[in-house]
Amino acid sequence: MKTEDTNKWEYAPSLEGTKHIQLKEKYDLFIDGKWVKPNADRYFASINPANEEKLADIAWASESDVDLAVKAARRAYVDVWSKMKASDRAKYIFRIARLMQERAREFAVIETLDGGKPIRESRDIDVPLACNHFFYYAGWADKLQDAFPNRSVESLGVAGQIIPWNFPLLMAAWKIAPALAAGNTVVLKPAETTSLTALKLAEIIEESGLPPGVVNIVTGHGDTGAAIVNHPDIDKIAFTGSTAVGKLIQKATAGTRKKVSLELGGKSANIVLEDAPMDQAVEGIVNGIFFNQGHVCCAGSRLYVQESVADELVRKLKQRMQSLYVGNPLDKNTDIGAINSKEQLETIEKYVQIGIKEGAEMFQVECEVPTKGFYCRPTIFTNVAQSSVIAQEEIFGPVLTIQTFRTIDEVIQKANNSPYGLAAGVWTDKGSRIFNLTSKLRAGVVWANTYNKFDPASPFGGYKESGFGREGGLHGLEAYLK
Ligand code: NAI
Ligand code: MG
Numbered sequence: 001m002k003t004e005d006t007n008k009w010e011y012a013p014s015l016e017g018t019k020h021i022q023l024k025e026k027y028d029l030f031i032d033g034k035w036v037k038p039n040a041d042r043y044f045a046s047i048n049p050a051n052e053e054k055l056a057d058i059a060w061a062s063e064s065d066v067d068l069a070v071k072a073a074r075r076a077y078v079d080v081w082s083k084m085k086a087s088d089r090a091k092y093i094f095r096i097a098r099l100m101q102e103r104a105r106e107f108a109v110i111e112t113l114d115g116g117k118p119i120r121e122s123r124d125i126d127v128p129l130a131c132n133h134f135f136y137y138a139g140w141a142d143k144l145q146d147a148f149p150n151r152s153v154e155s156l157g158v159a160g161q162i163i164p165w166n167f168p169l170l171m172a173a174w175k176i177a178p179a180l181a182a183g184n185t186v187v188l189k190p191a192e193t194t195s196l197t198a199l200k201l202a203e204i205i206e207e208s209g210l211p212p213g214v215v216n217i218v219t220g221h222g223d224t225g226a227a228i229v230n231h232p233d234i235d236k237i238a239f240t241g242s243t244a245v246g247k248l249i250q251k252a253t254a255g256t257r258k259k260v261s262l263e264l265g266g267k268s269a270n271i272v273l274e275d276a277p278m279d280q281a282v283e284g285i286v287n288g289i290f291f292n293q294g295h296v297c298c299a300g301s302r303l304y305v306q307e308s309v310a311d312e313l314v315r316k317l318k319q320r321m322q323s324l325y326v327g328n329p330l331d332k333n334t335d336i337g338a339i340n341s342k343e344q345l346e347t348i349e350k351y352v353q354i355g356i357k358e359g360a361e362m363f364q365v366e367c368e369v370p371t372k373g374f375y376c377r378p379t380i381f382t383n384v385a386q387s388s389v390i391a392q393e394e395i396f397g398p399v400l401t402i403q404t405f406r407t408i409d410e411v412i413q414k415a416n417n418s419p420y421g422l423a424a425g426v427w428t429d430k431g432s433r434i435f436n437l438t439s440k441l442r443a444g445v446v447w448a449n450t451y452n453k454f455d456p457a458s459p460f461g462g463y464k465e466s467g468f469g470r471e472g473g474l475h476g477l478e479a480y481l482k
Contacts, residue, residue, distance in 0.1 A: 163190055271437065
């Protein structure tokens with residue numbers, strides 16, 4: 001049935017089953033190929049943000065646990081991994097990819113339960129892409145010399161990797177796969193709200209027979225991350241997360257031998273020119289900002305529309321927003337799931353209030369959302385000034401600011417007027433305009449007539465306060481080599 005007022009089809013719920021998943025009540029640390037209790041015997045709860053129920057207790061690693069993990073990684077590096085034939089290393093990485101693929105349904109459901117993202121996204125994007133990263137880098141492991149001709153390539157040693165909660169399994173894959181392929185060993189810390197798929201990955205790593213200590217997974221909060229950053233026997237720090245923590249890491253590693261790559265926040269511009277295919281652009285805008293509840297570092301959170309088509313585009317966008325499903329992430333109809341944590345929901349709500357106070361005009365979809373759990377209705381702001389807080393700061397939620405422009409030069413200036421430089425989108429019918437804009441936008445990735453598309457073979461990363469270093473493709477491999 002289609003309802004008159006919202007233009008939305010009413011579907012019966014179609015819930016993904018959870019009977020096939022296996023979760024322990026309590027997870028220890030995965031160090032040196034074994035599950036070990038944290039020295040301080042401290043644990044914290046991981047909850048399901050869609051209903052606030054506890055899923056499992058997770059070990060909280062302290063400095064001494066991190067030290068054990070780094071020592072295990074060093075031993076594994078010196079004694080086994082750096083001596084192994086590259087083609088044998090490749091076989092292990094392939095095996096991890098295959099095992100993940102076999103258990104894809106379990107990974108997808110756990111990712112959705114622990115993080116709040118719609119099952120459609122974890123099933124169709126996060127998990128397959130994570131597997132593909134392992135496949136892709138497995139292929140390079142014994143071809144490093146071909147990848148970088150006329151240069152001598154050498155692994156770095158032990159990599160400390162700290163990842164965020166927006167793409168938990170995918171970020172683990174982005175970090176672990178190239179590190180292993182380049183011959184390094186790893187100590188990885190998942191984010192405190194989303195440790196479960198990294199721990200599941202540890203189970204698969206165990207099953208794959210990977211030599212003990214090559215990959216160690218230590219769970220915990222920010223202090224656990226800091227213990228990794230400050231450990232003297234780490235050769236490389238790879239971090240994805242907030243700009244604030246990125247700056248702390250840069251300070252802490254300055255003057256040390258540690259090689260660092262940082263992938264931080266963004267406030268990416270999505271630019272619609274007057275000759276753009278409007279319906280396609282609307283889909284791209286929706287995908288750019290509402291995908292994964294806007295918990296995307298490269299989210300297209302600033303929309304710039306050419307003045308002559310602005311009214312039409314905003315009308316179409318509002319209409320499209322009315323038909324988005326907000327609700328239970330396990331429902332296959334859901335477009336927008338739960339916000340990852342109560343803290344993040346409060347941050348988003350704070351910015352919405354700032355936007356209203358700044359005098360921007362808000363439009364929010366009037367749909368029902370579950371009473372338990374953390375939900376945010378898709379929101380857009382029009383009448384936004386370039387200098388306003390909501391157009392400058394990263395909100396990391398389903399909140400879009402919309403501004404208009406008249407000339408191309410004006411929009412280039414506006415788009416580049418940001419402390420960030422991670423991604424951008426351009427919508428136009430003309431290839432020449434695409435090339436003109438892509439060469440002038442200061443962003444690591446520029447999508448043309450699409451948005452939020454990822455592939456293991458293409459590098460990703462930012463300029464300015466969005467960080468430095470590239471992940472994915474050969475660039476991602478280089479980050480783990482001398
Ligand atoms: P965060 O930067 O605090 O967390 C990311 C990871 O860093 C987590 O694993 C955390 O435990 C760890 N961490 C925290 N403090 C640390 C420290 N001092 N040393 C080493 N590791 C540390 O991000 P948070 O607080 O979860 O989110 C805050 C904001 O950051 C979000 O609202 C969003 O704007 C941005 N963010 C950006 C992400 C991106 O993909 N670029 C991902 C997550 C958040
Ligand atoms: Mg959780």
